[in-house]
Amino acid sequence: MRKNMVVVEGSYAVAHAVKVCRPNVISAYPITPQTHIVEDLAQFAADGEMNCEYMNVESEFSAISALIGASAAGARTYSSTTSQGLALMHEALFNASGMRLPIVMTVVNRALSAPINIWNDQQDSISQRDTGWIQLYAEDVQESADMTPQIYKLAEDEDVLLPAMSCMDGFILSHVYEPVILLEQSLTDEFLPAYDPEFTLDPKNPMSFGAFADPGTYTEFRYKQEKAMGVALEKIEEIANEFKDIYGRYYGGLIDGYVLDDAEIVIMAMGSIIGTVKDTIDELRIQGESVGLLKVRSFRPFPTEAIRKALKNAKVVITLDKNISIGKNEGALCTEVKACLHNTDNRVPVIGFMLGHGGRDIPINMIKKIINKAKLVEKGIFIESEFADLREDLA
Structure with a gap:
């Protein structure tokens, strides 16, 4: 497989992965640091490398709205956005999920304004966690690319049918050049079948999407979305293993542990910070420290039971969040993990640390201080x- 390895920008690797998934309709509005993904896709379409409709629209709200219509008509769809663009989509994200449309979107994580900031944190996607979209977080460029066909297969599963976000850290992953194995078209066709939805907008067989629901029926729609998330929880691991069988690469399904079995202090995190944490742990392990890592790959659906099992031997849990729930004084992962471990036999203390906001660097020494x-x-x-x-001089 290494013969196919090339050094490319992270955005190009993701755009190439989208291309080999054969979307029918792409609609996106450029916004830093997502722009290179949609530029590469536009070039693929212009060069005839993709048989798809590439739609130029006037805003991110228009981009997601166009894909809602295209997906309802039976198309495999794709978009990418970040930060304020994702925030502008907020209203329509609920529509896509409520209509059970398996739209796939790469979110290139970036801080939200104000003040204006174009660098990375994860506040944008975390702020959309209750919209009914699946959210998976990538550790590196290879995973960002490989996550694309996996998330299509998950979203389009007839027992799931939910839109999905593949989240990658802006600039840190989107603009870095790394050795990557580009996804092969033949293997992707084997792994990801053509999208063939049962229900579509069709004049020959009229039906309603997103129709009016009164109090007598609305609750059940929400219930079915939650049930679909539960099915997705089971499918994520299954799909990750199927991907491994075909491509030979595996990243964990819901979670992934790193020297976790004997770890008394366990760090939990999502995204590109995982690499820094692993390097820190490697140093500390040489010094005899009992520290491990639990990478959270799936934030929605949240893998409660898998986390409980993974943390059964931990004495202290540290969560690292590139976001904050203002007024709660902790990040979303911290809140979720505390709730996850509440009322269990393992009442391990959970300590939350918020860091990396607006792209602030996270060096190994900072991770060591947190562990201390x-x-x-x-x-x-x-x-x-x-x-x-x-x-402290600015606080």
Whole structure:
């Protein structure tokens, strides 16, 4: 497989992955740092490398709205966005999920304004966690590309039929050049069958999508969305293993552990920060420290049971969040993990650290300081969730 390895920009690797998934309709509006993905896709379409309708629209809201119509008509669809663009889509994200349309979108994570910031954190996608979209987070460029056919297969499964976000950290992954194995068309065709929906907008067989629902029926629509997320929870691991069988690469399904079995202190995180955490753990392990990592790949659906099982031997859990729930003083992963472990036999303390907002660097020394703080908890000292990288001169 290494003969197909090339050095390309992360955005190109994702765009190429989208191309080999054979979408019928692409609609997107350029916004930093997502722009290179849609530029590459536009070039593929212009060069005749893709048999699809590439739609130029006037905003991100228009982009998702166009795909709602295209998906309802039976097309495999794709978009990409970030930050304010994703926020502008907010209203229509609920429509796509409520209509059970398996639209796939790459979210190139970027901080939200104000103040204006174009660098990475994960506040944009985390803010959409209740819209009914599946959310998977990639660790590196290869996973970002390989996640694309997996998330199509998941979203289009007849027992799931939910839209899905493949999330990659802006600039850190989208603009970096790395060795990548580009997805082969023949293998992708074997892995991902053509989209053939049972229900579509068709004048010959009229039906309604997103129709009016009164209080007598509305609850059941929400219930069915939640049930579909439960099915997706089971399918993610299954699809990840099927991908491994065909392509030979595996990233974990819902979660993935790193030197976790004997770890007393476990760090939990999502996205590109995983690489820095692994490097930190490697250093500390040489020094005899009992530290491990639990990577969360699926944030929606949230893998409660898998996390409980993975943390059964932990004495302290650290969560790293590139987001904040303002007014709660902790990040979304921290909140979810606390709820996950509540009322279980393993009442392990969970310490949340918010960091990396607006692209602030996260060096290995910062991770080490966080781990040292967590050791205080083992001694019975209570630690509140906090900003790990706060500049006191500006606070």
